[in-house]
Amino acid sequence: MEPTTPVPELEKIEELIETNQLEALQVQLANVHPADIAVLLDELETADAVTLFELLPIDVASEVLDETGSPVRQELVEKVADERLADLLDELPVNDAVEFLEDLPDEVSDRLIGLMEPEEAAEVQELLRYEEETAGRLMTREVAALRRHWTVDETFAYLRSLEDAETLHYLYVVDRENRLIGVVPLRQLIIAQPDATIETIMIGNVVSAPVTADQEELAELVSRYDFFGIPVVDEENRLLGVVTADDVLDVLEEEATEDIQRLGGSEPLDQPYFAVSIFQVFRKRVGWLLILFLAATLTGTVTSMFQELLEVAVILTVFIPLIIGTGGNAGSQTVATIIRAITLDEVRLGNVAAAWSREVSVGLLLGISMSLVGIVYIRLFFPEAGHQIPLVVGLTLPAVVVWSTTIATLVPTLADRFHIDPAVISGPMITTIVDATGLLIYFLLAKQLLGL
């Protein structure tokens, strides 16, 4: 899967920079896609990356700037002259310029905006007024807006006059007040008679998103309706811009990253891995780790409550990690499945009973399987455990697994109901809850069956 213009090899580039053959380097890069140059930049030493970046023509450089990873961006912001950066930002579509600026410290972004062309700067500032992660920030303002009385011929003339509409896939129709009243798929325009009016070929039902819509809802809309773009409107239904499928792709990747990091039990990093400082990573993780640590002290409390039991039957200790481990693992399996099903809107409070009965059934099957394996294991390797201990472990395992799948189903569903992101209910959290309660089940059963 190679682009037809081959990307020069990293070693080749490094050699050209080292030997200062900058013209040869320009030739090498002449037809390479900006996205591929961005990847090269990410891989080069920072000084070399800056050298290479300075050689690029302005239109390529602006696209590269848009595509490159945060550590290189940071370097470029420091090393490249502000005037050139401002020129590059002028070249970018407004939403991409805003995306670049919003990651910078306020004083740097203010300085750069001050150096941009007044018109571009005004547009950037307008987008920056919308909240992060909303349609307002994500949308492209360059959008084709037709009037219902135009003919097809007039529409083509208008399209020709547009300087940089990012998507012509959908052409939106607005009234005199710029209110969205319809959409013309491009295909319709092409097959229509030149003198037909827009009115006769437009579709009156348009799915649109308010400018305040959360980016996750937008992604849901685009993915549900298989759109290439979705128009963004204000509260008066006036057309403000369009969010395109490729922007939504990036959002989906970002959201999946957040969910995965939360599931692992930490706050999402919000930035590429190497762009975050060690201290920031520490801060994102220490909170949950501490909460889980404190919750885990409960297991200590439970264990100490049964200290007399353990003094008489030390062998019970040997199986503690096995029991809480299996409970935790079964819980992790369930919680990952349920959280994803909630994200995809397959499970919600309304059908949680159905989900729960599935998980309990699966949990029972799993618990019984582990129980059989556990009994054989103890019989084989711990003959000194006698007859009662295998029974205790064999009964505890299904109980713990069923309990664990129950917790793992109900807690994230309830969280979702109360508008808490279910992904904060991480695997580690379920494991920790199950540790203490699982031990309690184990010790109570042991006390009962061993008659102690």
Add this chain to the structure above:
Amino acid sequence: MEPTTPVPELEKIEELIETNQLEALQVQLANVHPADIAVLLDELETADAVTLFELLPIDVASEVLDETGSPVRQELVEKVADERLADLLDELPVNDAVEFLEDLPDEVSDRLIGLMEPEEAAEVQELLRYEEETAGRLMTREVAALRRHWTVDETFAYLRSLEDAETLHYLYVVDRENRLIGVVPLRQLIIAQPDATIETIMIGNVVSAPVTADQEELAELVSRYDFFGIPVVDEENRLLGVVTADDVLDVLEEEATEDIQRLGGSEPLDQPYFAVSIFQVFRKRVGWLLILFLAATLTGTVTSMFQELLEVAVILTVFIPLIIGTGGNAGSQTVATIIRAITLDEVRLGNVAAAWSREVSVGLLLGISMSLVGIVYIRLFFPEAGHQIPLVVGLTLPAVVVWSTTIATLVPTLADRFHIDPAVISGPMITTIVDATGLLIYFLLAKQLLGL
């Protein structure tokens, strides 16, 4: 965020079906988007869903069929006449028809293909020859293919003649042998003079994907280059079709689901949550649970090796869950971050040393924090533990956390190097590895410091 055509309420629909007011129902559904009707179907009782589905005009029904969830699909396949289903499949773009058919049992899909229009059936069978999850299965074959000597006017005439090209966003240029030689962005075509030839406005460098490309690589390409579509070629560079951004969106969602389920420690379900039978879920989970169970017996072995130590100092038992829990949680946090970074190609074997040194630094900070909290906790609540035990726990915690973050960084990176999907290295797996080794560190330190 409402579509401008309001979706009728579920209760309203149920009432109309119950009272057999089918014409009123048709009126209600007249302008509703097929994707919204699909959601309604998923929510209705199955009998009602079938009734409603039968009322839909064929073009709407085919889109609804494409959008609806698997349980309803299964129901429709059983209840709707084969002839009608075949008609609906004829209406769908070939790749969507294939996606529908590939989930059905072979005899059912063969029967339906037999009832389809010969031409459509042949195309379906051709796509079915490609492997699942490759560009061949995902691509749309209806694509605009221009010749270099055509004029702009001729091209418009050609576009008008196309019956159902799914995307006109990119127009590809091919030579006499149908080999891909260029691309014309639609915008260029619109602004060009009517008598200009395609040759003069086409771009000669096209990024394309081989028909055998894995869908994950495709998603990577589309997302990297911010494309709306990517042309698919055979080994001779002949144009076979196009994969559009909306298809890739679905792939990305699917892949994120797989990764999340794997991270939770089970095989991915590959289908919507409620579409999978309980026994299938059991099968997807029992393997890993068993492997983890067997690995967890190692912790039993470690504990039993130190049984004498535990008999003298039972209090050590109380802190076992705390220590292995914290180790496991820190490992889960790291593994989720690292796996996502590997997926996004931020971490690979080449820079694993940098990732490892980050994770160890963070681990050390986290371990020391937990250590301080742990010492205070033991001092406060277990005064009987004396001076040595807090020291043992306080030293064990940083060691276990650093060890755990190390495992969680190196194992998935190595897996990736050997072309094993790093997401199979789940949180539970790291937890289980850390359980046994963490205990070993704990007991060895205890033996040393308590002089036993």
